Amino acid sequence: MNQQVTSPPATAPAKPAGPGRPKDPGKRAAILDAAKRMFVSHGFERVSMDQIAAEAGVSKLTVYSHFGDKDRLFAEAVRAHCEQGMPTSLFVGEPGxxxxxxxxxxxxxFFSMIMTPEAIAGHRVLCSPQVATSAMPAMFWEAGPQRVQQAFAELLQRRVASGDLEIDDCARAASQFFTLLKGEPHAQAVFGYCCSGKADSPAQHVASVVDLFLRAYATRG
Incomplete structure (x- = not known):
């Protein structure tokens, strides 16, 4: 009697390895908050990734997994600060x-954002000799000021197209606007100098800058 040979059931093809475990946004936010607090309180050089991990309640490996190194963590803290103070929606203005x-x-x-203790402390960090010669200033610029200025330049370009403004170089005009806003008040804050004389309120300062900007670029007539 012939025996029927049965083939073993075919095994399903192995699934390709999936991506690593998705990063926890809550831990990322906790790390950023801890980094901002510690950079402000102790300065960049005197803060370690171990200390930031302990402050955030996570492992050092988790901090490195999210941000790579301390320089990138600082840049991401700057980005988060800018996005919180000046979200993209701020530049999507109604045409009318x-x-x-x-x-x-x-x-x-913008003025409120740059005058916070976190922003002033970050500016001082960038001016320190150890940081000024590193790659951090470029990372900071791309994470914060560059994003804000580009978004504002695009808004200005839309206003030029609608006939509200006459500007040949919107990128330059955007830079001028934010430089005027920083002005003397920001320099005094960075130096830790409190002017004893009469100073404009933030609202007065912003209004004077807007008035000057419009006198330079508003469509005549």
Whole structure:
């Protein structure tokens, strides 16, 4: 009697290895918050990744997994600070909104952001000799000021197209606007100098910058 040979059941093809475990956004936010607090309190050089991990309540391996190194963590803390103070939605203005009003809203948000203790401390970190000669200034610029200026330059370009402004170089005009907003008040804050004389309020300072900007670039007539 012939025996029927049965083949073993075919095994399913192995699935390709999937990506690594998705990173926890809650831990990322906790690390950024801890980094911002410690950089402000102790300065960049005196803070270690171990200390940031302990402050955030995570392992050092988790910190490195999310950010790679301390320089990149600092840059991401800057990005988070800028995105919180000046979200992208701030530059998506309604076409019919009055130009002066739109510039005032943006100027007020920018001035409030750069005058926070976190921003002042970050500026001082970047001016330190150890950091000034590293790659961090470029990382900081791309993470913060460059993003803000590009978004504002695009807004200005839309206003040029609608006939509200006459600007040949919107990128340059954007840089001028934010440089004027920083002005003397930001320099005094960085130096830790409190002017004893009469100083404009933040609202007055922003209004004067907006007025000067419009006198330079608003469409005549």
């Amino acid at each position: 909104a009055p130009l002066r009003e739109r510039l005032t809203v943006i100027g007020s948000a």
